[in-house]
Amino acid sequence: xxxxxxxxxxxxxxxxxxxxxxxxxxxxxxxxxxxxxxxxxxxxxxxxxxxxxxxxxxxxxxxxxxxxxxxxxxxxxxxxxxxxxxxxxxxxxxxxxxxxxxxxxxxxxxxxxxxxxxxxxxxxxxxxxxxxxxxxxxxxxxxxxxxxxxxxxxxxxxxxxxxxxxxxxxxxxxxxxxxxxxxxxxxxxxxxxxxxxxxxxxxxxxxxxxxxxxxxxxxxxxxxxxxxxxxxxxxxxxxxxxxxxxxxxxxxxxxxxxxxxxxxxxxxxxxxxxxxxxxxxxxxxxxxxxxxxxxxxxxxxxxxxxxxxxxxxxxxxxxxxxxxxxxxxxxxxxxxxxxxxxxxxxxxxxxxxxxxxxxxxxxxxxxxxxxxxxxxxxxxxxxxxxxxxxxxxxxxxxxxxxxxxxxxxxxxxxxxxxxxxxxxxxxxxxxxxxxxxxxx
Amino acid sequence: xxxxxxxxxxxxxxxxxxxxxxxxxxxxxxxxxxxxxxxxxxxxxxxxxxxxxxxxxxxxxxxxxxxxxxxxxxxxxxxxxxxxxxxxxxxxxxxxxxxxxxxxxxxxxxxxxxxxxxxxxxxxxxxxxxxxxxxxxxxxxxxxxxxxxxxxxxxxxxxxxxxxxxxxxxxxxxxxxxxxxxxxxxxxxxxxxxxxxxxxxxxxxxxxxxxxxxxxxxxxxxxxxxxxxxxxxxxxxxxxxxxxxxxxxxxxxxxxxxxxxxxxxxxxxxxxxxxxxxxxxxxxxxxxxxxxxxxxxxxxxxxxxxxxxxxxxxxxxxxxxxxxxxxxxxxxxxxxxxxxxxxxxxxxxxxxxxxxxxxxxxxxxxxx
Numbered sequence: 001x002x003x004x005x006x007x008x009x010x011x012x013x014x015x016x017x018x019x020x021x022x023x024x025x026x027x028x029x030x031x032x033x034x035x036x037x038x039x040x041x042x043x044x045x046x047x048x049x050x051x052x053x054x055x056x057x058x059x060x061x062x063x064x065x066x067x068x069x070x071x072x073x074x075x076x077x078x079x080x081x082x083x084x085x086x087x088x089x090x091x092x093x094x095x096x097x098x099x100x101x102x103x104x105x106x107x108x109x110x111x112x113x114x115x116x117x118x119x120x121x122x123x124x125x126x127x128x129x130x131x132x133x134x135x136x137x138x139x140x141x142x143x144x145x146x147x148x149x150x151x152x153x154x155x156x157x158x159x160x161x162x163x164x165x166x167x168x169x170x171x172x173x174x175x176x177x178x179x180x181x182x183x184x185x186x187x188x189x190x191x192x193x194x195x196x197x198x199x200x201x202x203x204x205x206x207x208x209x210x211x212x213x214x215x216x217x218x219x220x221x222x223x224x225x226x227x228x229x230x231x232x233x234x235x236x237x238x239x240x241x242x243x244x245x246x247x248x249x250x251x252x253x254x255x256x257x258x259x260x261x262x263x264x265x266x267x268x269x270x271x272x273x274x275x276x277x278x279x280x281x282x283x284x285x286x287x288x289x290x291x292x293x294x295x296x297x298x299x300x301x302x303x304x305x306x307x308x309x310x311x312x313x314x315x316x317x318x319x320x321x322x323x324x325x326x327x328x329x330x331x332x333x334x335x336x337x338x339x340x341x342x343x344x345x346x347x348x349x350x351x352x353x354x355x356x357x358x359x360x361x362x363x364x365x366x367x368x369x370x371x372x373x374x375x376x377x378x379x380x381x382x383x384x385x386x387x388x389x390x391x392x393x394x395x396x397x398x399x400x401x402x403x404x405x406x407x408x409x410x411x412x413x414x415x416x417x418x419x420x421x422x423x424x425x426x427x428x429x430x431x432x433x434x435x436x437x438x439x440x
Numbered sequence: 441x442x443x444x445x446x447x448x449x450x451x452x453x454x455x456x457x458x459x460x461x462x463x464x465x466x467x468x469x470x471x472x473x474x475x476x477x478x479x480x481x482x483x484x485x486x487x488x489x490x491x492x493x494x495x496x497x498x499x500x501x502x503x504x505x506x507x508x509x510x511x512x513x514x515x516x517x518x519x520x521x522x523x524x525x526x527x528x529x530x531x532x533x534x535x536x537x538x539x540x541x542x543x544x545x546x547x548x549x550x551x552x553x554x555x556x557x558x559x560x561x562x563x564x565x566x567x568x569x570x571x572x573x574x575x576x577x578x579x580x581x582x583x584x585x586x587x588x589x590x591x592x593x594x595x596x597x598x599x600x601x602x603x604x605x606x607x608x609x610x611x612x613x614x615x616x617x618x619x620x621x622x623x624x625x626x627x628x629x630x631x632x633x634x635x636x637x638x639x640x641x642x643x644x645x646x647x648x649x650x651x652x653x654x655x656x657x658x659x660x661x662x663x664x665x666x667x668x669x670x671x672x673x674x675x676x677x678x679x680x681x682x683x684x685x686x687x688x689x690x691x692x693x694x695x696x697x698x699x700x701x702x703x704x705x706x707x708x709x710x711x712x713x714x715x716x717x718x719x720x721x722x723x724x725x726x727x728x729x730x731x732x733x734x735x736x737x738x739x740x741x742x743x744x745x746x747x748x749x750x751x752x753x754x755x756x757x758x759x760x761x762x763x764x765x766x767x768x769x770x771x772x773x774x775x776x777x778x779x780x781x782x783x784x785x786x787x788x789x790x791x792x793x794x795x796x797x798x799x800x801x802x803x804x805x806x807x808x
Contacts, residue, residue: 218798221546222749225742226794233787240782241498353784358616365609406624413616417599420613426604 033100040093040113047117048086051124054400055079061123062133065269072268073133078123085116110423118390129398139389140273144281145347147385149174149356152284152339153363154370154377155291159332160206161372162295163325164308164432168224169209171360172231173333177202177340179235182351183243185253185344194253194345195280195338202337203330205231210329214322217436228360236353243351255349256280280338280346287335292374304328308430311437321437336360362416369420371427383419387412480800487792494788500779509789512774513767521657523767525728528665529554529737530769531762532720533744535672536593536713538753540607542676543709544689549596549611551741552618553589553714557721559622560588562630562641562732565725569648577648581726582664582719589718590711592618597710601703607710615741626732641732650727661727668719673755675712685709717741743769746794768793 055078066072092109095101101109126134153170160167167173180201185194209227212218243251256278264275295301303324306314311321343359344351362384363377370376391411394403492502513523533550540547561581569577596614599605630641650659676682688695688705696702721737729736743765751758772786 212795212799216799218795219749222746222794222798225746225749226791226798229742229746229787229794230791233784233789233791236782236784237494237498237788240784361612365612368606368609404624404628406620406627409623410617410620413613413620417605417610417613417617420609421599421603421605424605427606 034097036106037093037095037097040096040109041090042093043113043117044086044088044090044093046086047089047120048083051120052079052082052086055082055124056127056400059127061126063122063126063136064133065136066272067135067137069268074136076123078127081123082120085120089113089116107423114419114423125394125397125399128400132397134397135393137269137272139386139393142389142392143382143385144273144277145385146388147381148281148284148346149339149342149359150363150366150381150384151288151378152342153336153360154366154381155287155374156202156332156334156336156339157364157367158291158295158370158372158374158377159304159335160209160329161367161433162308162430163304163328164311164430164435164437165210165213165325165329166220166224166434167209167329167332167336168221168364169205169227169231169360170336170339170363171356171358172224172228173202173205173209173336174340174343174356174360174363175228175231175235175354176205177337178343178355179238179340179351180337181341181346182251182253182344182349186250189254191254191256191345192279195283195341198337198341198345199334200337202340203334205337206330206333207326209333210326213329214325214436217438220434220436232354235351239351239353247350251350253345253349255345255347278346280342283338284342287338288374288378295374305430307437308432311432311435315437315439325437336363339363365416365420368427368429369416369424371424372430372433380416380419384412384416387415476800480796483796483800484793487789487796490792491789494785495779495781498781500781505775505779505781508774508778509771512771512778518657519770523763523770524658524662526770527759527763527766528661528727529720529724529740530744530747530766531669531759532665532723533717533741534747534751534758534762535669535755536589536717536720537745537748538751538755538758539672539676539685539713539716540593540706540709541748541753542682542685542689543706544692545597545600545706545709546608547593547596547611547710547713548608548745549593549614549714549741550717550744551737551739552611552615553592553717554721554724554737554741555615555618555622556588556592557585557718558725558729558732558736559618559625559721560718561585561722561725562625562644565644565648566630566642569645574647574651578650578660578726581648581722585722585725586715586719589721590715592718593710593714594707597707600710601707622732622736623734626734630732632731638733640734643731644726648726649730650723659727661723664723665720668716669755669759672712672716676755681705681708717744738769743790746790750794750797764793765790 059078061076061078061081063074063076064072065074089112092101092113096106096109122134126132153174156170156173157167177198181194181198183194184197185191188194205227209220209223212223213220239251258276258278259282261275265271267275293301295304303314303319306317306319307321307324307328314324315321339359340356343355363381366377366380366384369380370378388411391408394411395405395408488506492505495502495505511519513519533554536550536553537547561584564584565577565581568580572580592614593611596605596607596610599610600607626639626641632640632642635642650661652659653662676685684695684700684705687698687700688702692702695705725732725736744762747761747765748758750761768786768790771789772783775781775785776783
């Protein structure tokens, strides 16, 4: 049985002692406990038996962490590792079935299970062809590359939704940013100007969202979808009418070169992973810190959250609800525009139709999956990025059983569904998310 | 503070009623109905004008574009038939959004459910189509399509009711997964060995394709869809199940306290919605496409999402919106062929057309 303590100030004045209530949460039902425990045992069995025993006997699973430094490679006996990891998961599951983990511990149990499963899967996958090694650093690098637009998009979503406006239009804002980034960077011959262009374009899309959602009180979910369609049509049209005929002048931006930070890039593994990136990635680091700190440690953040949870209360204490929302939605749009810039001038260069290809929707899922907190959203985006990079890597690796490439492509989505369902479960949106505020 | 408990919401409501409604600033001599009509008309004219300007930028005569839009969707029997045929998957997928929406669920998965319906219909149709009489294989394809769609949607329903996972997220993600499943089948398992160029599945036998009605371009899928729409309307408006869905959608907690089985209602609304979309995918495949190919849904699922919201989740209005969107989407082909414009330009028109009633609806709400 689990106890949660809640403190409450008694009604007769703040100087009186704080009363501590004990709220008793009902324990998990036997059925839930047994089912979840048995599921874990089954996962353990899959790791130990299916993966472990089908891995080539006595094969070593080599993981390369740094191509330059041979000391940073890990070599594990594949079968034994799978079996050990499987047994760990099975034991965790057995404990859940027999005694039950607390809710807090269960999150960690699930995280450990996921990790064990991924590790044993990697051990299994690498034994398909003798002598191959797994480029773990490359895998992590690709994780970050895939995750950058998702993280930026998710931050855009968090900024809007914490202030009470649902942002389904992240995709459209990204697309506008990608287009404007490529166009402006080509025209100016300067990537930094391109970034400014992308951010402005994203912010304008954000303004459109804000205007219709806040002033005209349009249903925000539909509005977002409409704006996505609009952005898709508009960028597609301008690409055909404007860019394509003069591709050399208008769609040939220079991409950013990676910048190695002086000391930090020399750190083994982490250096090449995090500190040899281009300017947009560094901007993303800054934004992550800025949003996380600003949202929970500053007056602006408190006001944003107040406006998103209970606009009437915020209005009562003199916060300008609508102004806060306009500002936040435009900020969000600007960040999504930056995500778009990463898609063109931050990586491939030229714009092509529908270049965002659903990344905005994944970012939106990451916002919800991350419970509307920047950290959660980043974790979700990284999970997606990791499984996506893994799928790409596996399609080039000879695994003991060949997995069709098209089925590998669904891996990130599948992993995200599992994570949403298993790790996250019920989520609570900000109180006034999607509710327009009309002053009486 | 009064000693006796007063129902606060009722007090506020009376207070609001007592306050005279705010005078709208548009021509006030007209009644609210004609004012609404005036504003909507202005909105549509404005959106067509914006579209005309964009087209003119590209160097095409706007008048000719409007003419193409009308002639490629309305002016002859074949064009009308094409509009109706394309409205089948859009309309049924839109109902797949509308039914769960009654219970307060957001189903973004029309696309995936359409795909799974088409996949199941292909599987069954290719397997038995050549051996059994047509009617039997149509029935088998429709049923398997509906079942596949229902199962696909039920996955999200189960994740929502058992684990509390947001159905908006899981249905969205399942769209991508469905697409990958379909691509796997097209590229590998079901690849047409005789096909050249674009990869596609083996085609349906001629007997398994839905027959045309009296030599027109329409096939019997239109009739099946009409019957299904009528049944859906009846289910939602005239049965206890439909009423209970609305109760759950209105206030889940109240419904639970009133003894409704909320979880099974949520789950059944998702499954019924998925079955509708799955059937839409199956009818589209058996009647129009006849073989599975990439991009078979042409993002119908997302257009359907808009149609459902535009029709305020009411079956008849939703179908009207689906017909409109079908016409707009179809006019893209006409513009491409006649005026040399790129087909994506109709996306702009679509967005403009949807934006008008969304904005105007709130104008009406404020004016009333």
